[in-house]
Amino acid sequence: MEANNFSESFEITGNKSILLNSTQRKLLLIAAAVSSGCGLAVELLLGTLASYLVGNQALAFGIAIGGFLAAMGAGSYLSQFIAPHLNGRLLQRKLLLAFVGVELAIAPLTALLPLGLFALFVVNGSIWLGLFLVTILLGILAGLEVPILTRVLELEEGVREALAGVLALDYVGALFGSLAFPVILLPMCGMFPTAFILGAFPALMVFFIGRSFPHLRRWGYLGLVLGILLLTLAPATIPISNNLENNLYSAPIIKRVQSNYQRIVLTRKGQDVRLFLNGDLQLSTLDEYRYHEGLVHPAMSATPNKKNVLVLGAGDGMAIREVLKWKEVEKVVLIELDPEVVKLASRHPQLRVVNGNSLEDSRVEVINADAFLSAPALKDSFDVIIADFPDPDQDIIAKLYSEGFYRRLLGRLTDKGVFVTQASSSFFAPKVIGCIAATLSEVGLKVNPYTVEVPSFGPWGFVLASRHQLNLDQLQLPVETRFLTEPILHHLFELPKDVELGNVEINRLSHPVIVNYQLRSRWLNY
Numbered sequence: 346m347e348a349n350n351f352s353e354s355f356e357i358t359g360n361k362s363i364l365l366n367s368t369q370r371k372l373l374l375i376a377a378a379v380s381s382g383c384g385l386a387v388e389l390l391l392g393t394l395a396s397y398l399v400g401n402q403a404l405a406f407g408i409a410i411g412g413f414l415a416a417m418g419a420g421s422y423l424s425q426f427i428a429p430h431l432n433g434r435l436l437q438r439k440l441l442l443a444f445v446g447v448e449l450a451i452a453p454l455t456a457l458l459p460l461g462l463f464a465l466f467v468v469n470g471s472i473w474l475g476l477f478l479v480t481i482l483l484g485i486l487a488g489l490e491v492p493i494l495t496r497v498l499e500l501e502e503g504v505r506e507a508l509a510g511v512l513a514l515d516y517v518g519a520l521f522g523s524l525a526f527p528v529i530l531l532p533m534c535g536m537f538p539t540a541f542i543l544g545a546f547p548a549l550m551v552f553f554i555g556r557s558f559p560h561l562r563r564w565g566y567l568g569l570v571l572g573i574l575l576l577t578l579a580p581a582t583i584p585i586s587n588n589l590e591n592n593l594y595s596a597p598i599i600k601r602v603q604s605n606y607q608r609i610v611l612t613r614k615g616q617d618v619r620l621f622l623n624g625d626l627q628l629s630t631l632d633e634y635r636y637h638e639g640l641v642h643p644a645m646s647a648t649p650n651k652k653n654v655l656v657l658g659a660g661d662g663m664a665i666r667e668v669l670k671w672k673e674v675e676k677v678v679l680i681e682l683d684p685e686v687v688k689l690a691s692r693h694p695q696l697r698v699v700n701g702n703s704l705e706d707s708r709v710e711v712i713n714a715d716a717f718l719s720a721p722a723l724k725d726s727f728d729v730i731i732a733d734f735p736d737p738d739q740d741i742i743a744k745l746y747s748e749g750f751y752r753r754l755l756g757r758l759t760d761k762g763v764f765v766t767q768a769s770s771s772f773f774a775p776k777v778i779g780c781i782a783a784t785l786s787e788v789g790l791k792v793n794p795y796t797v798e799v800p801s802f803g804p805w806g807f808v809l810a811s812r813h814q815l816n817l818d819q820l821q822l823p824v825e826t827r828f829l830t831e832p833i834l835h836h837l838f839e840l841p842k843d844v845e846l847g848n849v850e851i852n853r854l855s856h857p858v859i860v861n862y863q864l865r866s867r868w869l870n871y
Contacts, residue, residue, distance in 0.1 A: 365498070368557055370498070372553060373497060374511065375514065376550050377490070377491060377511045378518030379546050380490040380518065381490075381518035382518035382521045382522030383518075383544075384483075385519045385526075386523070386526040387413075387483060388480075389409075389523065389526045390459060390531075391476060391479060392409035393531070393536070394459055394536060395409060395472060397607075397608055397623045398472055398624065401738070401864065402741065404473075408473065409476065409480055412476075412480035413484040414484065415484065416484025416488060417484045417485070418488060419485050420484065420485040420486060420488020420490075421489070423485070423489065424493055424496075427493065428443070436500065437497060438560060441497060441560075442561065442564075444490065444493045444494060444497070445551050445555070445568070448547040449548065449551055449567065449568060450486055451483065451544070451547045452544045452546075452547045452551075452571055452572070452575065453575070454483060454486070456543070457540075457544075458483065459540040460540065460585065460586065461475075462479055463537070463586060467589045467590075467593065526539070531603065532604060535582075535586075536608075537582035537586045538583060541575045541576070541582060542576065542579055545571075545575040545576045545579075546572075547568075548575060549569065550568070551564060551565055551568025551569075552568040554568075587601065590610070594612050596613060596617065597612060598610055599611050599695075604685035604686075606685075609621070609683075610624075611689070611693065611695075617629055617630060619801075622686075622735065626801060627735075628801075630695070630699045631800070631801070633699070634827045634828055635827075635828045636663075636797065636799045638827070638828050638829045639795075639799075639807060639828070640731065640767060641668055642822060642829055643795065643807070643820065644729050644763045644764070645668065645671050645729060646820045646822060648729060648761055650728040650762075651673045652676065652728055653678075653727045653728050654676070654677045654727060654729045655677075655723070655730045656680070656731045656733065657680050657716040657732045657745075658682075660682075660683060660690060661686065662687075662690045662691070662700030662703045663700050663703075664731060664733050665677060665709060666701045668731070669709075674708060676710070677709045678710050679710065679712065680712045680713075681712075681713060683713070687704060690704060691705065716734075717744055717750055720757060721750075721753035721754055723757055725757070726757055727757055727758060728763075729762060729763055729764075730762065730763075730765075731764075731765055732767065733766075734746070736769045736863055737769070737777065737857075737859045737862075738863045739860065740860060743852065743859050746766070746781055746859050747784065747854045748784050748787050748852060748854075749853065749854040750854075751764075751785055751790075752788045761813070762811065762812075763811045763815070764790070765807060765808065765810070766807065767807055768781045768806035770803055770805060770806065771805060771806035771840075771841070771844045772843065772867065774867070775806075776849050778794050778806035778844060778846070779794075779846040779862075780859045781794075782794050783850075784852045784859075785808060785810045787851050790810040790811060791812070791813060791814045792808055792809070793810070793817060794806065794809075794846065795809065795838045796840065796841065796844065817838055820834050849862070
């Protein structure tokens with residue numbers, strides 16, 4: 346045999362020479378990219394699902410990603426026991442068969458396990474144990490893929506070239522999967538159809554591999570059938586998951602939206618319409634006026650100037666409704682992260698009635714952006730800044746209650762302006778209101794914590810702050826309200842004894858202590 350042909354055709358211990366044509370080689374590298382992309386997308390899906398169900402985003406993604414990576418390591422280790430004593434073409438055939446088997450196992454498991462995890466939560470099963478087992482199972486299978494493909498390719502190319510090629514495509518696939526899930530799949534398809542779509546990709550790769558390798562042809566047809574079946578069944582997961590989701594709420598669901606950021610659910614029972622974000626109650630139309638009057642009017646009455654108002658969060662339009670009751674208001678800027686919340690509040694008949702169609706008022710400017718970045722970057726200054734963010738039960742939300750954010754936001758507050766923020770349940774999480782008050786004090790503001798009784802939530806905390814000491818006895822209420830009166834307005838600032846303002850740390854970007862104050866609270870006893 347000539348030397349220049351030796352790398353393309355050779356004998357190993359009496360077996361026939363191992364040859365991969367260009368198409369086969371490219372197909373296996375593409376399989377590596379597809380496997381990696383789907384694997385990473387599944388990790389993100391499981392973390393998103395778990396954080397939606399139980400709220401602890403850091404722990405959810407920690408288990409989903411950390412557990413998955415650890416299991417991949419175990420799978421990589423186990424791959425060495427696949428055909429350990431074979432070589433040559435026989436080894437190649439066994440490895441390709443093993444890879445096809447792994448892909449055919451991953452496909453249905455990727456599709457079905459997230460739905461099973463959701464069902465486990467609905468029946469009050471252990472979501473953390475379920476998440477751990479799901480990630481371990483899928484992670485072990487995913488961990489087998491790259492070593493198997495590398496071994497196939499190294500039989501012809503050598504370890505260095507094979508490993509470089511597989512890892513290069515593996516990382517490219519990971520990038521695509523990490524972007525495709527949050528940007529395309531989740532908002533366009535929804536959680537569980539996405540799982541079925543992701544499951545279809547490995548099955549369809551088996552079909553293409555089967556077409557290129559004759560001894561795998563029958564497995565290729567099985568992959569084609571499985572892939573088509575999963576794609577066909579993907580829409581059917583919507584009514585199934587909707588029926589499961591219905592069991593999580595005490596009233597019929599009248600609207601569901603999966604946005605880029607969260608799951609938005611609207612329920613209705615009689616006259617009570619309720620808005621939920623990722624399963625957390627945001628408002629009930631029976632008593633939301635108590636919350637929003639308590640949030641808005643103390644701040645509006647505490648400053649002589651109220652022409653320009655900045656509202657952060659509050660995309661449902663309820664707080665805007667209360668702001669617009671003050672005739673002095675000339676401009677309201679609303680910064681809401683999720684455009685789907687604003688769209689729902691602007692278009693849904695029940696919400697439009699309750700919010701008074703406030704988002705369509707000519708004085709209101711809506712900016713869909715992250716308030717953490719966009720609010721301090723605004724050019725205008727504001728007489729009143731109202732922050733109505735979700736409770737700080739995740740690090741990504743805790744930054745909106747941080748010393749760093751408040752310090753940057755001060756540049757947008759006029760000298761005599763006032764700032765107010767919601768401060769979670771003053772009974773169930775009393776240290777949260779104390780932490781917010783202490784953090785605002787740290788940036789040089791005079792703070793005035795207060796509470797409002799809201800039947801849907803119980804006692805609820807707020808913190809009013811300004812650069813100068815406010816004369817709370819002089820607060821007036823010249824607007825129409827359903828709950829607040831001037832005497833009540835003056836007594837709001839008389840805090841119950843069980844509201845803790847001391848013994849708390851400052852909430853900083855580098856150390857978001859407020860998350861622990863929110864999570865490790867009296868809620869654990871209920």
